[in-house]
Amino acid sequence: MSSQKPPSSAGNNLDPWYANYAERTAGLAASEVRALFAVASRPEVVSLAGGMPAVSALPQELVIESMNRVMREQGSVALQYGSGQGVPVLREQILDVMAMEGIRASADDVVVTTGSQHALELVTKLFIDPGDVVLAEGPSYVTAMVIFRSFQAETHHVAMDANGMIPESLRENIARLKALGKKIKFLYTIPSFQNPAGVTLSWERRLEVLQIAKENGILVLEDNPYGLLHFDAPPPPALRSVEQEGVIYLGTFSKTLAPGFRVGWALAPHAIREKLILANEAAVLSPSSFSQLVISEYLDTIDWRAQVDRFRGVYRERKEAMIGALTEYLPNLQWTDPDGGFYVWLTLPSYLDSKQMLPRAVKELVAYTPGTAFYADGGGRNNIRLSFCYPTPEAIRVGIRRLQNVINGELDLLETFSATGPLGTARDRNFSAPPPNLD
Amino acid sequence: MSSQKPPSSAGNNLDPWYANYAERTAGLAASEVRALFAVASRPEVVSLAGGMPAVSALPQELVIESMNRVMREQGSVALQYGSGQGVPVLREQILDVMAMEGIRASADDVVVTTGSQHALELVTKLFIDPGDVVLAEGPSYVTAMVIFRSFQAETHHVAMDANGMIPESLRENIARLKALGKKIKFLYTIPSFQNPAGVTLSWERRLEVLQIAKENGILVLEDNPYGLLHFDAPPPPALRSVEQEGVIYLGTFSKTLAPGFRVGWALAPHAIREKLILANEAAVLSPSSFSQLVISEYLDTIDWRAQVDRFRGVYRERKEAMIGALTEYLPNLQWTDPDGGFYVWLTLPSYLDSKQMLPRAVKELVAYTPGTAFYADGGGRNNIRLSFCYPTPEAIRVGIRRLQNVINGELDLLETFSATGPLGTARDRNFSAPPPNLD
Numbered sequence: 112m113s114s115q116k117p118p119s120s121a122g123n124n125l126d127p128w129y130a131n132y133a134e135r136t137a138g139l140a141a142s143e144v145r146a147l148f149a150v151a152s153r154p155e156v157v158s159l160a161g162g163m164p165a166v167s168a169l170p171q172e173l174v175i176e177s178m179n180r181v182m183r184e185q186g187s188v189a190l191q192y193g194s195g196q197g198v199p200v201l202r203e204q205i206l207d208v209m210a211m212e213g214i215r216a217s218a219d220d221v222v223v224t225t226g227s228q229h230a231l232e233l234v235t236k237l238f239i240d241p242g243d244v245v246l247a248e249g250p251s252y253v254t255a256m257v258i259f260r261s262f263q264a265e266t267h268h269v270a271m272d273a274n275g276m277i278p279e280s281l282r283e284n285i286a287r288l289k290a291l292g293k294k295i296k297f298l299y300t301i302p303s304f305q306n307p308a309g310v311t312l313s314w315e316r317r318l319e320v321l322q323i324a325k326e327n328g329i330l331v332l333e334d335n336p337y338g339l340l341h342f343d344a345p346p347p348p349a350l351r352s353v354e355q356e357g358v359i360y361l362g363t364f365s366k367t368l369a370p371g372f373r374v375g376w377a378l379a380p381h382a383i384r385e386k387l388i389l390a391n392e393a394a395v396l397s398p399s400s401f402s403q404l405v406i407s408e409y410l411d412t413i414d415w416r417a418q419v420d421r422f423r424g425v426y427r428e429r430k431e432a433m434i435g436a437l438t439e440y441l442p443n444l445q446w447t448d449p450d451g452g453f454y455v456w457l458t459l460p461s462y463l464d465s466k467q468m469l470p471r472a473v474k475e476l477v478a479y480t481p482g483t484a485f486y487a488d489g490g491g492r493n494n495i496r497l498s499f500c501y502p503t504p505e506a507i508r509v510g511i512r513r514l515q516n517v518i519n520g521e522l523d524l525l526e527t528f529s530a531t532g533p534l535g536t537a538r539d540r541n542f543s544a545p546p547p548n549l550d
Numbered sequence: 551m552s553s554q555k556p557p558s559s560a561g562n563n564l565d566p567w568y569a570n571y572a573e574r575t576a577g578l579a580a581s582e583v584r585a586l587f588a589v590a591s592r593p594e595v596v597s598l599a600g601g602m603p604a605v606s607a608l609p610q611e612l613v614i615e616s617m618n619r620v621m622r623e624q625g626s627v628a629l630q631y632g633s634g635q636g637v638p639v640l641r642e643q644i645l646d647v648m649a650m651e652g653i654r655a656s657a658d659d660v661v662v663t664t665g666s667q668h669a670l671e672l673v674t675k676l677f678i679d680p681g682d683v684v685l686a687e688g689p690s691y692v693t694a695m696v697i698f699r700s701f702q703a704e705t706h707h708v709a710m711d712a713n714g715m716i717p718e719s720l721r722e723n724i725a726r727l728k729a730l731g732k733k734i735k736f737l738y739t740i741p742s743f744q745n746p747a748g749v750t751l752s753w754e755r756r757l758e759v760l761q762i763a764k765e766n767g768i769l770v771l772e773d774n775p776y777g778l779l780h781f782d783a784p785p786p787p788a789l790r791s792v793e794q795e796g797v798i799y800l801g802t803f804s805k806t807l808a809p810g811f812r813v814g815w816a817l818a819p820h821a822i823r824e825k826l827i828l829a830n831e832a833a834v835l836s837p838s839s840f841s842q843l844v845i846s847e848y849l850d851t852i853d854w855r856a857q858v859d860r861f862r863g864v865y866r867e868r869k870e871a872m873i874g875a876l877t878e879y880l881p882n883l884q885w886t887d888p889d890g891g892f893y894v895w896l897t898l899p900s901y902l903d904s905k906q907m908l909p910r911a912v913k914e915l916v917a918y919t920p921g922t923a924f925y926a927d928g929g930g931r932n933n934i935r936l937s938f939c940y941p942t943p944e945a946i947r948v949g950i951r952r953l954q955n956v957i958n959g960e961l962d963l964l965e966t967f968s969a970t971g972p973l974g975t976a977r978d979r980n981f982s983a984p985p986p987n988l989d
Contacts, residue, residue, distance in 0.1 A: 125821065126819075126821030126822075127796075127821075128821065128822055129821070131677060131767075132676055132677060133675070133676060133678050133701075134679055135679075136677075136825060139828040139829055141828060163631055166626055166629040167626055169629060171621060171625045171626075174621065174629070175618060175622070178617050178618075179617075182610060182613065182617070183614070186610045186613075187606055187610075189810050190605040190608060190610075190808035190809070190810040190811075191603075191605050191809060191810050192602055192809045225664050225812070225834045225838075226834055228834055228835045229664075232834075236572070236700070237571055238570060238571060238572055238575075239572050240573055240574075243572075254835065257831075257832045258832050258833075261675070261829070261832050328570075330567060330570065356566060365631075369629035369630070370629070370631045370835075370839075371627075371629040371630050371632070371838060371840040372838060372840055373834060373837070373841075380565075380566075380567070382564065382565030382568070383565075383567055386571070386575060389579070389580060390578060392693070392696075393578065393671065393697050393700050394668055394671045394697075394833075395665055395671075396665060396693065396809075399664075399810060399811060399812040399838060399841060400809075400810040401810040401841070402841070
């Protein structure tokens with residue numbers, strides 16, 4: 112165990128309980144994304160920061176009808192405690208959802224959780240001792256890494272390119288960490304429309320990554336919130352469709368229905384599933400019966416596949432608005448062009464710092480998430496995650512236009528305070544020509 | 551850290567991930583209460599085992615109206631992610647609920663959680679390192695102790711009598727554990743209508759317990775699910791009403807409204823509250839917006855105090871049915887006679903083992919929770935927790951009548967297999983006369 116104590120940011124002498132916290136609590140610092148949620152809630156700010164789904168695209172009348180039927184027909188069940196594993200009929204329906212990504216499973220191995228976030232917390236609680244290692248794509252989902260840190264895991268990053276995680280980087284990381292005597296407990300991956308990078312792991316690489324994990328006895332934690340939200344062709348089948356014993360699969364209704372119910376699930380190998388149920392019961396006794404039954408009723412009576420299609424259309428339009436605006440306003444920067452999901456990953460010139468730039472952005476009424484939030488090792492300084500899920504196409508265009516102003520302003524500042532001008536000295540090697548639109 | 555490994559009951563060679571679990575996972579074994587839930591679900595069994603509230607006493611039409619108003623007026627908020635601390639207006643309303651127990655606080659210090667169970671998990675995560683100590687009444691709430699064990703805490707019990715926790719036992723425990731070099735992280739207590747003992751901490755003792763905790767720098771975790779469910783006079787004011795900086799107070803809507811929404815809360819000293827929010831965000835991002843808004847609407851538009859009165863009437867009637875049946879069918883045993891809450895604690899002759907007796911009870915179509923479930927140290931062998939919250943008064947009478955048969959059957963068995971008869975040899979010293987009804 113490490114000897115770390117809560118740093119001054121996590122407590123101080125004004126807190127009489129300062130000396131009493133667990134060691135793990137030192138890892139619970141407020142994330143950059145969290146501070147942004149407060150900023151982004153001001154209506155005049157175009158927020159390209161959060162990951163809120165477009166729930167306005169959901170036909171609320173149909174949801175209301177589902178609720179009323181549940182209350183009238185199963186009210187006393189909906190209002191009561193349920194099982195720690197979740198409502199059986201919903202677990203059966205979850206099999207239908209996962210079948211769309213090639214997964215065949217038994218409802219016996221599904222555990223319903225309070226959003227897939229809680230499945231992530233429970234899996235981490237089950238597997239991580241202090242000092243254990245989690246491998247994750249670099250960049251990776253910020254609140255997953257907060258959980259890993261909160262259980263005193265080290266997160267090490269596997270490099271990515273346009274086809275997702277690079278198998279060679281995975282091999283190198285494993286060899287290096289094993290040589291250091293580290294215990295690698297699992298590989299956390301978002302293979303489809305990754306958060307934040309927007310890229311998708313190719314089919315060939317899925318097979319290779321699974322093979323590497325198997326050879327090294329490493330459990331794979333496949334987090335798949337966006338897989339059904341593809342804009343054209345679906346992504347390759349889920350990792351879990353290939354490998355059953357070595358993969359814990361996490362799914363959610365937050366993106367295909369609505370996050371306000373907090374219903375997600377884990378599909379786990381049998382022995383792990385057993386422990387997940389116990390951990391779930393300890394944590395919350397049972398997930399909300401009411402939420403589960405409403406979702407079950409919705410899946411049973413509404414053409415939910417057509418609704419997922421509607422969501423796809425909404426997000427496709429917003430993604431196109433964002434890529435169009437980036438092409439128009441920031442043509443010399445690099446960005447990913449996702450085939451689904453919620454996010455574009457933008458690369459600034461290496462001499463810009465997206466976190467330092469954020470206060471100026473907020474002043475210009477646009478918010479984003481700085482790239483450093485998505486790295487456990489300080490990477491991502493000149494990256495930005497742009498979310499297109501929540502704002503309208505018009506707002507997205509306004510936001511990117513404002514972002515252009517912000518970046519221009521930063522470059523002006525650098526010009527002013529550098530005798531030779533930054534463009535001649537600190538040029539990003541991936542950024543070959545002077546950016547005409549940034550002068 | 552201990553060197554314990556998952557025992558055979560928590561994993562085996564058929565589980566390929568057996569060697570990969572965290573040390574804490576060894577503590578996650580299925581509880582006795584859990585196995586009972588399956589049994590108790592058979593309709594022919596009278597279950598005096600679970601803790602399910604009587605949601606049938608809730609006017610479902612009013613709940614449906616609240617839901618519909620929420621969806622029509624705030625649908626897009628209800629369906630979306632919310633804040634990790636909870637909906638502000640609900641946190642204000644929670645102040646009104648707590649005011650009924652003498653608590654004055656700021657909504658700023660309230661954190662809404664997925665049932666108060668999850669507040670318990672989060673507080674434990676924040677404070678417990680492996681080997682730390684939690685003090686709790688003996689007996690205590692089973693799933694609290696499951697959480698403590700799942701974070702590798704040791705639970706030590708403070709003795710109780712009819713007036714709740716005995717201050718002298720608290721002092722002795724603290725002195726003994728400090729002499730052993732143990733870190734006591736908090737005192738977990740259910741001061742009003744305790745689960746499972748049914749007793750209430752007197753006002754004088756509340757002050758004394760708080761004083762002892764303060765003198766020794768021990769945080770108090772006050773769990774108060776039943777405080778408003780008193781049958782006659784209310785219990786003494788909450789511990790939190792006396793002491794602010796040294797108490798984390800846990801409340802819930804599971805008993806005064808319905809558990810199916812999974813909404814509870816923690817009221818914590820300011821610095822701890824800050825960390826609770828971060829832990830809550832890591833675990834579930836935000837508690838269910840929908841559930842919170844429905845409860846907020848219910849509190850705003852319905853005479854919820856009158857509904858709590860209705861619940862009190864329902865539980866008072868059931869408690870009286872249980873005490874009446876115990877007096878009639880098992881007059882020579884000892885039991886507690888609670889002034890509120892859900893539970894009666896029954897003491898059998900010391901030579902009976904309530905866990906061994908359980909299969910016979912299930913065969914006779916009555917279920918209960920064996921006393922050992924409520925002790926971390928093997929205590930409670932000849933105790934039983936009887937719940938009167940869920941079954942009707944008629945079912946309660948039938949259940950206690952069946953329990954009489956079960957106990958008689960056990961005594962017959964002991965007579966048969968003991969040459970001299972158990973009544974002459976193994977008599978409980980608290981059980982002064984031969985029980986005529988048990989021959």
